[in-house]
Each structure stands twice: as C-alpha cells, then as structure tokens.
Amino acid sequence: MSDVSGENRRAEVVVNREGRVLIPAQVRRELGIASGSTLVLYVEDGRVVLESQQQLIDRIRREVAASWQGDPGVSAADELIAERRAEAAAEDRRS
Secondary structure (H helix, E strand, O other): OOOOOOOOOOOOEEEOOOEEEEEOHHEEEEEEEEOOEEEEEEEEEEEEEEEEEHHHHHHHHHHHHOOOOOOOOOOOOHOOOOOOOOHHHHHHOOO
C-alpha cells in the first residue's frame, strides 16, 4: 500500500485470490469503519464505490433536495402521495 495522506487520500491495494481487498487501517479509522461494518458497494462510471448505508441515505437525500423542482414549502413525499391518490381516484372513476 502507498501512503494514505494529502487531499486525494489515495492508497494502492491488492486483490487477493478470493477477490478480497484490504481497506487500510488509516482509511478505516478516518471513516469510522469497524470490524463487522456493513458497506454498500456499487460501480459508478467504471469505478468501485464503497459507502456506509447511512452515507448512501444522506447522499441520496442531498441529491434529491438539490434537484427538487417543486415548492420548497411542500414535502416531496407529501406531493408524491397526493399525486398517487389523484391517479388512483382517476383510475377508480374510469372503472
């Protein structure tokens, strides 16, 4: 592994025969990853990304809030529920 420091915090790791990668201790400490922690792994733009479930939830909330086009005083969930109820009512009228 190379040095894990500086702004980019890069480390070189090796994939073993079982396909496992060791996350360097310094990185685990910095991110609060303990033995038994559950992480979400996904591929994004050809990169492997690991994040905790809470980090994933927080990121999705930020992204949804940043792209929200509706009334800032109205909850996105409340608006979605209202839309679904209106669709269901329209469907009931057609039946």
